[in-house]
Amino acid sequence: MIAGRAPAERASPRALALPKRRPAPGYAAVSRWFVALALAALLAADLHVSSLNPWGELGRLLAGLARPDLLSVAGWSIVYTVAFAVLGVGLGAGAGFLLAIPFARSRLVRVLCAALRAVHELFWALLLMQVFGLSATTGILAIALPYAGICAKVYSEIIEEADLSALRVLPAGTGAVSAFAYARLPDVAAAFRHYTLYRLECGMRSTLVLGFIGLPTMGFYLESAFRQGRYAEAGALLLVFYALIGTRRLWVRAKTLPLLVLGSALALPPMIGATDIGASLSRFLGHDIFPGPLRGAPLSDPETCARTWAWLRPILTDQVLPGAANTLILAQIALVATGLGALMLFPLVSRRFAGPLGRPLGRVLLVAVRSTPEYMLAYVALQLLGPSMLPAILALSIHNAGIIGFLMGRHADLIPYRPDAPRGLNLYAYETVPRLYGQFLAYLLYRWEIILRESAILGILGVATLGYYVDAAISELRLDTAVVLIGATALMAVTVDALSRLLRRSLRINTLPTRLAEPVRHSAAVPDPRQRPA
Amino acid sequence: MSGPAITLANASAAYDGRTVLRGIDLTIRTGERVALMGRSGAGKSTLIGLIHGQAAERIALVPQASALVRTLSVFHNVYMGRLDRNPTLHNLRNLVWPAAADWTEVGRVLGRVGLADAIRAKAGALSGGQQQRVSVARALYNGRPILVADEPVSALDRAQGAAILAEMARTHETLVLALHDVALALAHAGRIVVLDEGRIVLDAPSRGLDAAALAPFYEPAA
Numbered sequence: 001m002i003a004g005r006a007p008a009e010r011a012s013p014r015a016l017a018l019p020k021r022r023p024a025p026g027y028a029a030v031s032r033w034f035v036a037l038a039l040a041a042l043l044a045a046d047l048h049v050s051s052l053n054p055w056g057e058l059g060r061l062l063a064g065l066a067r068p069d070l071l072s073v074a075g076w077s078i079v080y081t082v083a084f085a086v087l088g089v090g091l092g093a094g095a096g097f098l099l100a101i102p103f104a105r106s107r108l109v110r111v112l113c114a115a116l117r118a119v120h121e122l123f124w125a126l127l128l129m130q131v132f133g134l135s136a137t138t139g140i141l142a143i144a145l146p147y148a149g150i151c152a153k154v155y156s157e158i159i160e161e162a163d164l165s166a167l168r169v170l171p172a173g174t175g176a177v178s179a180f181a182y183a184r185l186p187d188v189a190a191a192f193r194h195y196t197l198y199r200l201e202c203g204m205r206s207t208l209v210l211g212f213i214g215l216p217t218m219g220f221y222l223e224s225a226f227r228q229g230r231y232a233e234a235g236a237l238l239l240v241f242y243a244l245i246g247t248r249r250l251w252v253r254a255k256t257l258p259l260l261v262l263g264s265a266l267a268l269p270p271m272i273g274a275t276d277i278g279a280s281l282s283r284f285l286g287h288d289i290f291p292g293p294l295r296g297a298p299l300s301d302p303e304t305c306a307r308t309w310a311w312l313r314p315i316l317t318d319q320v321l322p323g324a325a326n327t328l329i330l331a332q333i334a335l336v337a338t339g340l341g342a343l344m345l346f347p348l349v350s351r352r353f354a355g356p357l358g359r360p361l362g363r364v365l366l367v368a369v370r371s372t373p374e375y376m377l378a379y380v381a382l383q384l385l386g387p388s389m390l391p392a393i394l395a396l397s398i399h400n401a402g403i404i405g406f407l408m409g410r411h412a413d414l415i416p417y418r419p420d421a422p423r424g425l426n427l428y429a430y431e432t433v434p435r436l437y438g439q440f441l442a443y444l445l446y447r448w449e450i451i452l453r454e455s456a457i458l459g460i461l462g463v464a465t466l467g468y469y470v471d472a473a474i475s476e477l478r479l480d481t482a483v484v485l486i487g488a489t490a491l492m493a494v495t496v497d498a499l500s501r502l503l504r505r506s507l508r509i510n511t512l513p514t515r516l517a518e519p520v521r522h523s524a525a526v527p528d529p530r531q532r533p534a
Numbered sequence: 535m536s537g538p539a540i541t542l543a544n545a546s547a548a549y550d551g552r553t554v555l556r557g558i559d560l561t562i563r564t565g566e567r568v569a570l571m572g573r574s575g576a577g578k579s580t581l582i583g584l585i586h587g588q589a590a591e592r593i594a595l596v597p598q599a600s601a602l603v604r605t606l607s608v609f610h611n612v613y614m615g616r617l618d619r620n621p622t623l624h625n626l627r628n629l630v631w632p633a634a635a636d637w638t639e640v641g642r643v644l645g646r647v648g649l650a651d652a653i654r655a656k657a658g659a660l661s662g663g664q665q666q667r668v669s670v671a672r673a674l675y676n677g678r679p680i681l682v683a684d685e686p687v688s689a690l691d692r693a694q695g696a697a698i699l700a701e702m703a704r705t706h707e708t709l710v711l712a713l714h715d716v717a718l719a720l721a722h723a724g725r726i727v728v729l730d731e732g733r734i735v736l737d738a739p740s741r742g743l744d745a746a747a748l749a750p751f752y753e754p755a756a
């Protein structure tokens with residue numbers, strides 16, 4: 001035994017100085033909790049398939065998608081899709097950039113941004129529509145408002161992470177703007193460009209979703225094609241959309257940007273619906289969104305308070321509570337299904353598992369999955385399976401698993417395996433997944449808030465999450481109720497975001513990359529010499 | 535001494551088009567204990583790579599970086615030495631619920647490197663020297679006859695290093711060790727192979743050598 005020859009270790013049995021302090025909850029404990037909660041949620045979820053012949057419908061759908069009818073695509077819908085995305089994201093990113101500068105210092109700005117991004121673009125659109133009608137303004141602002149909040153946060157993070165050495169050597173007395181332009185902007189410009197381009201891709205997906213509520217983007221035509229079973233047209237629209245996203249690096253460039261913005265502004269569709277914006281805006285802000293009992297009543301009157309409570313209580317008990325419960329149930333199942341899906345999908349895009357032939361195919365598959373808006377996936381699944389939570393769960397987990405799986409595949413390719421590493425399932429279970437698990441949790445916890453907001457939104461398709469009640473309130477023109485419900489949704493999103501940040505910090509994965517646009521950093525990989533015996 | 539365990543004839547290797555090793559003729563017989571020496575950058579690790587590539591199925595490797603999975607326990611890291619020889623289902627089960635027999639066996643191997651108490655610890659929580667010993671334990675548990683190790687004791691003091699090398703020699707007849715400590719090499723290897731700028735410049739039994747004879751190969755290149 002070696003101990004006899006190693007006096008240093010013999011001397012005291014405690015020479016093995018293992019740190020006793022265990023990190024509070026480990027990866028495994030957190031994972032078990034999430035899975036347990038999802039299993040409990042499954043018991044409460046409504047998952048039945050109510051359509052009579054889902055497979056037949058799926059067959060017709062796939063047959064249609066396989067034979068796209070490109071001639072049926074309405075050309076202007078493509079133009080509008082790009083125009084809404086370019087102007088909405090441009091406006092949002094511009095405002096986000098301005099907000100990013102005071103973001104780290106001003107609590108007020110942080111709260112404002114949190115509120116802006118906690119409300120999904122679809123909810124923004126439903127509210128804006130009351131003022132601006134079914135118009136270009138509604139579409140652009142619905143994207144710009146939440147994106148300003150998101151961009152402000154991310155830009156500010158990028159600025160915080162940047163290298164400050166150049167800033168320190170500037171001559172004393174350099175103005176703030178010059179200092180920013182010379183010592184900070186050059187360092188962060190690449191990251192900004194990367195992120196904004198990614199946001200544009202998200203913006204294109206958002207315009208599709210806005211089409212589902214009537215704006216004349218490709219989403220509008222997709223919805224009617226799916227609803228009426230014209231699957232060949234739907235397939236063509238999807239193909240065009242994938243092509244738009246796939247080629248975005250070609251048509252969004254520094255040189256084409258002025259042209260894109262100008263062209264988008266000129267190409268916007270004419271106004272439909274509301275005409276007198278001033279009047280409808282003041283009615284909306286001054287009357288509609290106020291709780292009914294408060295309108296024109298004296299605030300100091302105890303009678304008013306009692307009536308307001310009588311108005312609010314049924315909303316809380318009959319709509320907010322069941323809606324929030326269903327939203328949480330759906331989000332929890334979708335989150336865990338996303339995690340499982342990502343763990344199953346990432347080998348498809350990893351060199352060690354898919355090989356040089358399989359990997360490109362895997363990438364095409366995952367990029368297509370990620371480019372398809374979850375709202376549309378849910379809509380299609382709803383057509384196939386009938387109304388229950390199942391379509392929403394499928395849509396959310398397929399879309400998000402595609403995103404996370406794709407990113408994990410890139411991380412997996414950077415792992416410096418030892419030369420005698422095992423292969424196949426052994427490599428996967430003993431080397432790859434354990435090494436990636438922290439990164440995996442970081443991505444998943446980051447998506448948690450997004451999945452929650454999407455869960456609320458999918459209520460518009462008929463699952464009784466918060467979106468269902470919002471949609472009902474708006475269609476009955478009870479805007480005061482809708483605002484309470486949207487506020488509740490935003491509050492839930494903010495809470496989950498805070499919880500996620502707390503968990504990431506206690507798991508010490510808060511410094512790992514979570515942004516989807518980020519180029520994966522090359523870790524200090526042990527070189528893998530391509531030895532060739534002569 | 536019996537037949538050759540490893541034969542390299544006029545072997546060379548290159549990284550990104552830059553030749554690292556050339557004209558390597560090296561035969562290692564079963565039962566030999568060879569120390570590979572030379573300055574850093576001389577090509578030791580690349581030669582270790584060539585040797586491993588030559589007979590991977592007979593070699594238990596201690597790679598230069600300990601290459602542990604930090605999020606797994608020491609038990610799992612050592613058990614990895616035999617993943618290829620156990621059914622995958624058994625491996626997956628061991629990940630969640632280690633089999634008693636494997637636990638005992640791994641514990642025994644860990645005892646040989648003085649880490650029996652650390653079997654439950656997370657590999658990432660160990661010190662550099664402890665991680666290196668876990669990496670040695672993984673190769674010992676692997677059990678293949680030729681033990682090839684790239685600087686296996688670089689993070690340990692000389693007494694601990696000597697103990698680990700002796701433990702490696704106890705169960706493995708054939709040893710190929712890249713070492714930078716001349717005294718350890720002379721004490722534990724029967725044959726010294728020195729590399730310089732990608733070539734073998736000395737290949738001799740250690741009996742006839744002393745530290746002074748090896749010193750020229752460690753002076754800074756002129």
